[in-house]
Amino acid sequence: MGAEHSKDTHQRRMFLLRKGQKLPAWEEALISGKDPKSLLKRGLRYVSLSLIMKGMTNVPDFLWGLSEMQKLNLSHNQLVALPPALGKLDRLAVLNLCGNRLKRLPKEIGLLRNLKVLFVDMNHLNEVPAELSLCRKLEVLSFSHNCLSQLPSSFADLTSLRKLNLSNNRFVHIPLCVFALRGLDFLHLGSNSLENIAESVQYLVNLQIFIVEDNNIRTLPRSLCSVAALELLNLAYNSIQTLPDDLYLLDRLPKIAWNPVDKGLHISHNPLSRPLPEIVEGGLEVLFHYLKEKKQHS
Numbered sequence: 001m002g003a004e005h006s007k008d009t010h011q012r013r014m015f016l017l018r019k020g021q022k023l024p025a026w027e028e029a030l031i032s033g034k035d036p037k038s039l040l041k042r043g044l045r046y047v048s049l050s051l052i053m054k055g056m057t058n059v060p061d062f063l064w065g066l067s068e069m070q071k072l073n074l075s076h077n078q079l080v081a082l083p084p085a086l087g088k089l090d091r092l093a094v095l096n097l098c099g100n101r102l103k104r105l106p107k108e109i110g111l112l113r114n115l116k117v118l119f120v121d122m123n124h125l126n127e128v129p130a131e132l133s134l135c136r137k138l139e140v141l142s143f144s145h146n147c148l149s150q151l152p153s154s155f156a157d158l159t160s161l162r163k164l165n166l167s168n169n170r171f172v173h174i175p176l177c178v179f180a181l182r183g184l185d186f187l188h189l190g191s192n193s194l195e196n197i198a199e200s201v202q203y204l205v206n207l208q209i210f211i212v213e214d215n216n217i218r219t220l221p222r223s224l225c226s227v228a229a230l231e232l233l234n235l236a237y238n239s240i241q242t243l244p245d246d247l248y249l250l251d252r253l254p255k256i257a258w259n260p261v262d263k264g265l266h267i268s269h270n271p272l273s274r275p276l277p278e279i280v281e282g283g284l285e286v287l288f289h290y291l292k293e294k295k296q297h298s
Contacts, residue, residue, distance in 0.1 A: 036062040046071035046093065053077065064088050075099050075119070087111035093137075098122050110134035121145050121165070133157045144168050144188070156180035167191050167211070179203050190214050190234065199223040208252075213237050213266065225249045232257070234266035241273045245295035248288035256284045 041048050048071035049063070056077040063072075064085035072092060076099035087108030094117040102123040109115075110131030117140040118132075125146040132138075133154035141158070142165035149170040155177040163186040164178065171192040178187070179200040186209045194215035202223035204210075209232040217238040225246035233253060250265075257264030265284060272280065279290050 036066060037068075040066060040069060047091075048072070048094075051077070059083070061085075067091060070094070070114075072096070082106050082109075084108040090114065093117065095119070105129055105132065107131040113137065116140065118142070128152060128155075130154045136160060139163070141165070151175040151177055153177050159183060162186065164188070174198060174201075176200070182206065185209065185229070187211070197221055197224060202226045205229065208232070210234070213260075220244050220247075222246055228252065232263045232266075234260070235270065236266045237269045240267070240270040243267075243272075243276065243287075243291065245291050245298065248292045253284060256280055256287070 039049055041050075047068050049066065049069055050073040052073055053076045056074075056079060059074065059079065059082065064083075067088060068091060069089055070091050071094040072089065073096040075096045079097070079100040079102060081102065082097075082105065084106050085108075086106055087110075090111055091114055092112050093114050095112070095115060096119045098119050098121045100123050102120065102125060104125060104127060105120070107129045108131070109129060110133070112135055114137060115135045116137050118135075118138060119142045121142050122145040125143065125148055128143070128148065128151055130152035133152060136157065136159070138158050138161055140163045141161060142163075144165045145168040147170055148166065149172065153176070155175070158181060160183065161181050162183055164181065164184060165188040167188045167190040169192055171189060172195055174189060174194065174197065178184075179198065180203070182203060183206055184204055185206050187204065187207060188211045190211045190213040192215055194212060194217055196217060197212065197220060199221045200223075201221060204227055206229055207227050208229050210227070210230060211232070211234040213234045214237040217235070217240060220235070220240065220243065222244045225244055226249070228249065229252065230250050231252045231254070233250065253263070253265045255262075255264040257266050258268060260266070267280060279287050
């Protein structure tokens with residue numbers, strides 16, 4: 001296989017040279033007989049390798065021998081699968097697989113026990129291996145723009161997880177395992193098909209940013225009002241008609257927000273029952289005063 005790869009690479013080199021173009025640095029280095037380790041960049045924090053936008057459909061074999069690598073970027077290629085050899089890179093802390101054509105991840109990803117950050121956005125995933133939950137050091141996990149509708153229950157073991165992005169998938173309900181991730185401070189479930197938010201959201205006591213815009217949510221659980229750390233709550237583009245009276249308890253929300261990146265309460269583009277639309281126009285302080293008065297007189 002190595003001989004075939006070398007032959008193909010040589011032919012590709014000659015073709016590009018005839019066209020006045022150069023091979024990518026990593027291919028040129030291998031043809032020249034250089035040690036693949038010479039491709040690694042040694043920064044202050046990580047030993048890294050970046051192979052962004054190389055048009056690759058397969059990962060070159062030399063990669064799996066670079067065991068000291070801590071950061072690997074394979075984003076925006078045309079990868080359709082990753083081999084079990086991925087598990088050999090057991091020092092990896094950051095892995096970026098965004099913008100490929102992956103339908104699944106190998107179960108050997110669970111061998112990456114030092115992995116802290118994993119991006120697999122913009123692929124074709126319809127499932128996630130349960131073995132990923134063995135990566136107990138994971139702090140950031142992003143699966144946006146895939147075809148996911150569920151997560152393994154073992155994800156509850158990812159107790160170090162701080163940021164989870166599941167936006168633009170096919171979730172109808174928030175997976176139960178998510179509510180076990182008590183350390184989460186960021187949770188993005190926008191642009192799914194969520195029909196509700198379970199009362200169990202109250203267990204996400206450290207949640208500061210919660211985005212569920214562009215779903216099919218009709219009502220909000222009262223327990224959401226006990227997530228006191230919330231600074232950004234994005235409920236825009238749903239089917240919400242009423243707001244829980246205890247919403248005023250979320251006193252870290254600074255304002256009614258309109259810009260998606262702003263902290264505050266995002267409630268636009270919902271069919272709110274009167275008089276809520278007019279009250280919202282008055283700002284968050286007016287809204288909270290109304291809800292508090294309403295509760296006292298109920």
